[in-house]
Amino acid sequence: MKVVLGPNRYGKAETRVVRVVRDGAVHHIKDINVSSALSGAMEDVHLTGDNAAVLPTDTQKNTAYAFARKHGVGEIEDFALLLARHYVGSQPSIHHARVEIEEYFWDRIPVSDGRDERHSFVRSGREVRTCVVHHDRDGRTTVVSGLRDLVVLNSTGSEFHGYIEDEYTTLKPTTDRILATAVSARWRHVPDDSPSGGSRDFGESYAEVRRRLLEAFAETHSLSLQQTLHAMGERVLNARREVCEVRMAMPNKHHFLVDLEPFGMDNPNEVFYAADRPYGLIEGSVLADDAPDACFAWE
Known part of the structure; x- marks a missing residue:
């Protein structure tokens, strides 16, 4: 051999x-x-x-x-x-x-x-x-900017239902839940010679991409964390010409409603247990339809 x-x-x-x-x-x-x-x-x-x-x-x-x-x-x-x-x-x-x-x-x-x-x-x-x-x-040059550990939370405006249910499913559908995550996002800049052009001021670009990510998270009525991820990437691509692809990893930081009935109290979505593991991990990328191929792998 x-x-x-x-x-x-x-x-x-x-x-x-x-x-x-x-x-x-x-x-x-x-x-x-x-x-x-x-x-x-x-x-x-x-x-x-x-x-x-x-x-x-x-x-x-x-x-x-x-x-x-x-x-x-x-x-x-x-x-x-x-x-x-x-x-x-x-x-x-x-x-x-x-x-x-x-x-x-x-x-x-x-x-x-x-x-x-x-x-x-x-x-x-x-x-x-x-x-x-x-x-x-x-x-040849590839520039990928990003952020990680951007912790965000919506206290309402999030649902999750209509999913597959089999003999092992115990999760109950909900039309009102806390949606929290720690965003890790990376976005690829178009090359300097790209016809689409765009800002080469990386400081301005970072601040504006971050702002668009937060706006989309706050303004999206979420039926799934996947939907929110896509909305955040789409908002960035529609607003920033210098960005051609956004990749995100978003763990679902689960908040479970505490059962207070044993203590003779109701719990109208006010008291939650914040679990750190296990957690759902949602990952995905959003690309401009005319995004140039990356010169190199991102990693």
């Missing part, structure tokens, strides 16, 4: 970079987590242990730090593009670079004692902004 080397890549995972911009007494923070993965002419390192084609993962870590100082950290997509293009452009053995970045948000703590200093922050919720950039030596 002949054994051959299959697809492979290597890199530095989860390099935490915190960049402080000091604008006099006012400070600004960028808190990011950078992961890079490189592939190309790497046969020798696998087959014979020859490291001549390998850019060490420690070097990749140091590059993230150095670029944060040299170029600053603006929108995470722009920083990921900068790193990916550097790796491919500077090393002949590297044919493809994948850079993934997570961003953690901090809110400024207001002060009330009259001081001008503004350098105190509090971590903002659980939501994390994400991006994945792929770039290769042929100049």
Whole structure:
């Protein structure tokens, strides 16, 4: 039997970079987590242990730090593009670079004692902004922005009925339930040279996509979480020309009505038990009908 080397890549995972911009007494923070993965002419390192084609993962870590100082950290997509293009452009053995970045948000703590200093922050919720950039030596690039752990809840306006019932079904149909989920969404940007054009301001794009996702969640009378997922993706695609595909994973964070009859009390949809597992997991994608093919897999 002949054994051959299959697809492979290597890199530095989860390099935490915190960049402080000091604008006099006012400070600004960028808190990011950078992961890079490189592939190309790497046969020798696998087959014979020859490291001549390998850019060490420690070097990749140091590059993230150095670029944060040299170029600053603006929108995470722009920083990921900068790193990916550097790796491919500077090393002949590297044919493809994948850079993934997570961003953690901090809110400024207001002060009330009259001081001008503004350098105190509090971590903002659980939501994390994400991006994945792929770039290769042929100049092909894919940019995928996203977010995760965006926890949302509708206290009414959600139903679930008309589903398959067999001998194992115990779930009761309902026309009024709590609908809650933690949205993980990723959206693919059209290429720079696409006829559909669109914004290349990734900050504006992120804020507007997030707003459309929340609007659709709040404004959709839901008969299923699948319907809500589609409505959210559709709202984004109809509003943002720079986005051609949205992929979402939405766990159903179940809220079960508590039976208070043993205590002589009714429960008119007021007291619930919030279960953390098991949970339904709804996943899907929504595409523009003229969406260009992705250059690379999203992962």
